[in-house]
Amino acid sequence: MFENKQNRTELSSLGEFGLIHHIKQSVKLTQPGSLKGIGDDAAVIDNGPGRTVVTTDMLIEGVHFDLSFTPLKHLGYKAVVVNISDICAMNALPKQIVCGLAMSNRFSLEAVEELMEGINLACERYGVDLVGGDTCSTPGGLAISITAIGHAMEEDLVYRDQSAVNDLICVTGDLGAAYMGLQLLNREKKIFLENPSVQPDLQGFDYPLERQLKPEARLDIIQRFKTWYVKPTAMIDISDGLASDLMHLCKGSNTGCQIYEEKLPIDHLTRELGIELGLDPTVAALNGGEDYELLFTLPLSEFEKIKDRAEISIIGHMTDASFGYRFIDKQQNVHELKAQGWDAFRA
């Protein structure tokens, strides 16, 4: 829909090394631990005392993104953010990334520059360094694989398996907006394909669109945990949907859970868009995914430390495993929580 066809420099006119040189020019290192960045056979990092945390996420054209409505700058930004979110979910601080890029000759140098603009912006925003990567060609399509490296002291790390019965279930920010934003983009794309003279109508829904196209990782919360003297018993970032990700915490910790519909944080624009699209905002919050908020548990004794924090909602509590996974709706009906989140290999 939004492709820019002016100023096209073929990647073949630079070659692989020319392209890597071009990428290197756009990168600044800021982390004291980044001893050697792009340009040798491998990057060199000084991690100091503590633990190194590593994670990778791949984004494949046609599977994870649709270039007909995803600007390349946003895609680059999101590719970095989803990895930083995983580092944050360990209660660790992100430090470096490496980036694998595979693309066909359909992409020009200008397209790579746009993608790099988004990657570099996210690096700047989260204070991480791009210290290496790999660049290769594909017969078609675009793939981005980012690996993020983070750091934490052993005692600060938070896993998925230490929740206890009666722990409070907490979530940051609000849920369901990214899913609603995607449904709006898909609707407008369909209308555009049927009648290219109709311009997309995305008015008034900036927030859900931004949540889909330009998500943020909750590094701010990880930093605040330290000043609040809060350490979750278990934590995960919400990428697949609240229901699915909460069940990961329950399975990891061998607990059940009970959460309440009336406590789910949902933005008013998510609700309004739900009405417009005929979609239930509660379903979007439970099963939509791509929120990149943090879901964590805390002992009841920590209640005072978080009860008045605007950025945190307490949505329920952990129960004995024998209670199963319970969802209480606004009419006080009890439902079994089902993980209908994204599963890469489900039929």
Ligand code: ADP
């Ligand atoms: P090698 O052949 O030794 O794997 P490359 O020619 O692939 O080296 O890469 C040269 C340097 O450029 C390395 O430091 C590598 O990490 C970096 N690099 C390659 N592609 C990218 C990329 N897409 N983003 C950032 N750094 C990259």
Ligand code: MG
């Ligand atoms: Mg290489």
